[in-house]
Amino acid sequence: MSITAEPIFQIKDFTVVNSLINSWVAVLVILVIAILIRKKIALIPKGFQNVIEMILEGALNLADSITGLREKTLKFMPLVLPLFFFILVNNFLGILPGVGSIGLIESKDGQSLFVPFFRSGMADLNMTLALAIMVVVATHIVGVVYTGAWKHINKFIPINLILEIPRKIWKEKDFKVLLVNPIQFFVGVVELVGELAKTASLSLRLFGNVFAGEILLGVMASIFAYFTPIPFLFLELFVGLIQALIFSILALVFLNMMSHSHEEAH
Amino acid sequence: MNPIVETFHLDWKLMLAQLFNFGIVVVVLWYFALKPLSKKIQERTKVIEKGLADAKESAEKLLQAQKEQQVIIQEARQKSQQILAEMEKDVAQERGQLLEQAQKEVQKLLEDNQKQLTAEKQKMLVQVKGEIVDLVVLATSKVLEKTVNDKLDAEIIKKSLSEAEIDLKV
Numbered sequence: 001m002s003i004t005a006e007p008i009f010q011i012k013d014f015t016v017v018n019s020l021i022n023s024w025v026a027v028l029v030i031l032v033i034a035i036l037i038r039k040k041i042a043l044i045p046k047g048f049q050n051v052i053e054m055i056l057e058g059a060l061n062l063a064d065s066i067t068g069l070r071e072k073t074l075k076f077m078p079l080v081l082p083l084f085f086f087i088l089v090n091n092f093l094g095i096l097p098g099v100g101s102i103g104l105i106e107s108k109d110g111q112s113l114f115v116p117f118f119r120s121g122m123a124d125l126n127m128t129l130a131l132a133i134m135v136v137v138a139t140h141i142v143g144v145v146y147t148g149a150w151k152h153i154n155k156f157i158p159i160n161l162i163l164e165i166p167r168k169i170w171k172e173k174d175f176k177v178l179l180v181n182p183i184q185f186f187v188g189v190v191e192l193v194g195e196l197a198k199t200a201s202l203s204l205r206l207f208g209n210v211f212a213g214e215i216l217l218g219v220m221a222s223i224f225a226y227f228t229p230i231p232f233l234f235l236e237l238f239v240g241l242i243q244a245l246i247f248s249i250l251a252l253v254f255l256n257m258m259s260h261s262h263e264e265a266h
Numbered sequence: 267m268n269p270i271v272e273t274f275h276l277d278w279k280l281m282l283a284q285l286f287n288f289g290i291v292v293v294v295l296w297y298f299a300l301k302p303l304s305k306k307i308q309e310r311t312k313v314i315e316k317g318l319a320d321a322k323e324s325a326e327k328l329l330q331a332q333k334e335q336q337v338i339i340q341e342a343r344q345k346s347q348q349i350l351a352e353m354e355k356d357v358a359q360e361r362g363q364l365l366e367q368a369q370k371e372v373q374k375l376l377e378d379n380q381k382q383l384t385a386e387k388q389k390m391l392v393q394v395k396g397e398i399v400d401l402v403v404l405a406t407s408k409v410l411e412k413t414v415n416d417k418l419d420a421e422i423i424k425k426s427l428s429e430a431e432i433d434l435k436v
Contacts, residue, residue: 004275014279023287030291034298041306043313056303078300082292121284125274130281131288 001100001218003211005124006115018116019124022099026089026121059084066249067256076255079138083131084248087122091210091240094120095233100214101221122210122243125203132202135251136195143258152258156195158188202250209243402426 005017040049059081063073093099103116121127143152154160161181168174213236220229270276406422 003273005280014283015277017280020280020283020287023284027287027290027294031294031298034294038298038302041302043306043310045310052299052303053307056300056307074304078292078296081300082288082295085295086288086291124280124284126277126280127284129276130284133281134285134288 001215002113005119005126006103008115008117017124017126018103018119019121019127022093022118023090023121023127025118026086026093029089029093030085062249063252066252072256072259076142076252080248080252080255083135083251084244087131087206087244087247088241090121090127091244092237093118094123094210094214095217095236095240100218120210120214122206123214125207128203128207129199131206131247132199135202135254136199138251139254139258140195142255146259154188156188156192158185161185161188198254202247206243206247209239213239399427 005019007015008018008021009016036048037052040046040052042049045053060070060073060077063077063080064070067073067076099118099120100116102118103114106113106115140152143155147155150160158181161184165177165181168177217229217232217236220232403423406426
C-alpha cells in the first residue's frame with residue numbers, strides 16, 4: 001500500500017485521488033444522516049432522536065469540562081462537532097469491505113501496481129494536514145476575537161516587551177529588563193514555532209494512526225484472509241473513534257487556550 | 267520541505283478540495299442537525315420549565331383556594347347560625363305578638379258578647395215586664411172583676427207589680 005493517495009482520474013489539471021472520493025462518500029453519508037435527523041426532529045423525542053440528543057448532550061458536557069463555560073462550548077461546537085463526525089465517518093468508511101481492496105492493477109515503469117478506488121480519507125496527509133491547518137488558523141481567529149489583535153500578536157512576537165525596555169530603564173531604573181525581556185521575546189518566538197509543531201502533530205498523528213491501521217489490516221488479510229483480520233477490524237473501529245475524538249478534543253483545547261489572554265493562561 | 271512534499275504528494279489543490287468537503291459537512295451538520303436540534307431542545311426546555319412553573323402555580327392556587335373555601339365555609343356556617351338565631355328570635359317575638367293579639371281579640375269578642383247578652387237581657391226584661399203587667403192586669407181583673415172597685419183594683423195592681431219587680435230582680 002502506497003503512503004500517498006493514488007490518482008484515479010483527472011479533471012483538467014486537478015487530479016482526483018482515491019482518498020478524495022472516499023471523502024465525498026463521507027460527505028454524502030453525513031448529508032443523508034443530517035437530513036434524517038432534520039426530518040425526525042420533534043418536540044417529544046423518540047428512538048433515533050433520543051440517541052442523537054444523547055450524543056449531543058454527551059459531547060456538550062465533555063466540551064464543558066474543557067471550556068468551563070457552556071456559552072463558550074456552544075461557540076466552538078459548530079466547528080469541533082463536524083470535525084469529529086467527518087473524521088469518524090471517514091475512518092469507519094476506510095474499514096468497510098471494498099475500501100482499499102477493489103481497484104485496478106496498473107503497470108508503471110515495468111511494475112504492476114494495485115490502485116484501489118477507495119482509500120480512507122484520513123490515510124492521506126493532504127486531508128489531515130488541511131484539517132490541522134484549518135484548526136490552527138481557527139484558533140488564531142478565536143485568539144484575535146477574544147483577546148484582541150495586539151494582545152494576540154504579542155503572544156508570539158512580543159513587541160511590547162521590546163518597546164517597554166527604554167521606559168523601564170530610564171523611568172523605573174529597572175535594568176533586569178535588559179536580560180528578562182529578550183528571553184521572553186525568544187520564548188514568544190518559540191511559541192510561534194510551537195504553532196507549526198501543533199499543525200504537524202495534529203496532522204501526522206491522525207494520518208499515522210489511520211495509515212498504520214490500513215497497513216495492519218492489509219497485512220493481516222494477506223496472512224489469513226478470513227478470520228485473522230476480524231479482531232483487528234474491531235481494533236480499527238476503536239482506533240477510528242479514538243483518533244476522531246483526540247483530534248476534535250485537541251482542536252477544542254487549542255481553541256479554548258487561544259480564547260484566554262497570555263496573563264490568564266499563566 | 268520539498269522532500270516531505272514529494273514523499274507525501276502534498277498538493278494544495280487537494281487540500282482545498284478536502285477543506286471544501288469539510289466545509290460542506292460543517293454547513294450540512296449546522297443547518298440540518300445542530301441548529302434545529304438545539305432549537306428544539308431549547309423549545310422543549312422552555313415548555314418543561316413553563317409546565318413546572320404552571321404546576322407550581324396551580325398547586326399554590328389550589329392551596330389558596332382550599333384556604334379560601336375553608337374561610338368561606340366557616341363564614342357561611344357562622345352566618346347561617348346567626349340567621350337561625352335571628353329567625354328563632356323573630357319567630358318567638360311574632361308568636362308573642364300573635365298570641366297577644368289573639369287574646370285581645372278573644373277578650374274583645376267576649377266583651378262584645380257580654381254587652382250583647384246584657385242588652386238582650388234588658389230587652390227581654392222590658393218585654394217580660396210588659397207582658398207580666400199585662401198578665402197581672404188580666405189575671406187580677408179576671409179574679410177581682412166583680413169584687414173590687416177601681417180604686418182597689420189600682421192598688422192591687424200596683425202592689426202586684428212591685429212584688430213582681432222584686433221577684434224578677436231576684
